[in-house]
Amino acid sequence: MGIVSPGFTGRRGGGTDLPPGQYLTHEFPVLSAGPTPHILTDHWEFTVTTETGEKYKWDWAALTALPAEEITKDIHCVTRWSKLQTTWKGVSLDTLLADVETGADFAMAHSYGGYTTNVPLEDLLDGQSWIAYEYDGEPLHPEHGGPARLLVPHLYFWKSAKWVRGLVLSDTEDLGFWETAGYHEYGDPWKEQRYAGD
Amino acid sequence: MSDYLDGNAAAGALSELFAVDLTAAIAQCNGCGQTTVFAESRLYVDAPGMIARCAGCDTVLLRVVTTPTNTYLDLRGLTYLRIPNS
Numbered sequence: 071m072g073i074v075s076p077g078f079t080g081r082r083g084g085g086t087d088l089p090p091g092q093y094l095t096h097e098f099p100v101l102s103a104g105p106t107p108h109i110l111t112d113h114w115e116f117t118v119t120t121e122t123g124e125k126y127k128w129d130w131a132a133l134t135a136l137p138a139e140e141i142t143k144d145i146h147c148v149t150r151w152s153k154l155q156t157t158w159k160g161v162s163l164d165t166l167l168a169d170v171e172t173g174a175d176f177a178m179a180h181s182y183g184g185y186t187t188n189v190p191l192e193d194l195l196d197g198q199s200w201i202a203y204e205y206d207g208e209p210l211h212p213e214h215g216g217p218a219r220l221l222v223p224h225l226y227f228w229k230s231a232k233w234v235r236g237l238v239l240s241d242t243e244d245l246g247f248w249e250t251a252g253y254h255e256y257g258d259p260w261k262e263q264r265y266a267g268d
Numbered sequence: 269m270s271d272y273l274d275g276n277a278a279a280g281a282l283s284e285l286f287a288v289d290l291t292a293a294i295a296q297c298n299g300c301g302q303t304t305v306f307a308e309s310r311l312y313v314d315a316p317g318m319i320a321r322c323a324g325c326d327t328v329l330l331r332v333v334t335t336p337t338n339t340y341l342d343l344r345g346l347t348y349l350r351i352p353n354s
């Protein structure tokens with residue numbers, strides 16, 4: 071197509087593109103629907119359970135022995151803040167799920183503390199999600215979901231489950247903690263899918 | 269530092285839904301069976317909704333999510349709320 075001046079590409083807010091209805095923050099607000107679990111890495115475990123009930127497990131040593139990626143992504147919270155160019159280190163779900171035999175379409179992330187959130191399995195693959203254990207060059211702090219959290223930055227940040235401890239794969243889509251209480255089942259910030267029916 | 273408020277802080281949001289003051293109601297937790305005044309539950313408000321948890325076992329007693337068009341009220345963590353007939 072033709073040459074478009076940067077002034078006409080819809081850039082705003084100091085040269086950054088934000089999804090509709092979001093504002094830019096340089097803080098990292100802590101949102102929490104319950105007490106912060108303090109999980110020692112010695113006791114940490116991540117489990118993938120397939121639709122046939124087969125379980126795949128990683129302890130902390132196994133997770134951190136896998137190839138890790140440096141990730142730089144914008145994040146968008148449904149409470150309307152966005153934070154740009156956040157930097158993480160973690161293991162791609164492509165790596166973790168490489169040897170998992172499944173034909174499932176959906177995943178439910180489960181966290182220490184009982185939180186859940188549902189994500190289509192295809193949204194966890196192809197370089198779109200990670201189990202992140204460092205933020206900004208430091209071990210991930212418990213208030214931000216450490217020792218490890220799911221990172222699915224192309225969806226609203228409630229999908230990036232803090233304190234993640236497993237995925238349950240399924241042929242049918244069940245709804246997670248916020249999705250059963252009025253929030254959108256998918257949560258694409260660029261389509262402003264905040265609430266059920268958006 | 270605690271990251272929650274006491275259940276009295278729910279009075280404003282709940283008064284928009286109920287004609288009685290629920291923070292004074294007696295609540296039984298569906299998780300542990302503990303019976304307390306609702307105001308003694310732990311209220312988390314720095315979240316996409318308002319969450320009240322049992323002070324004894326952290327079970328979610330109540331969730332309130334307000335969208336532009338609806339309010340979702342989830343009470344499944346409460347066995348009952350006992351409200352005195354005044």
Ligand SMILES: [Zn+2]
Pocket residue numbers: 297298299300301302322323324325326327
């Ligand atoms: Zn309880």
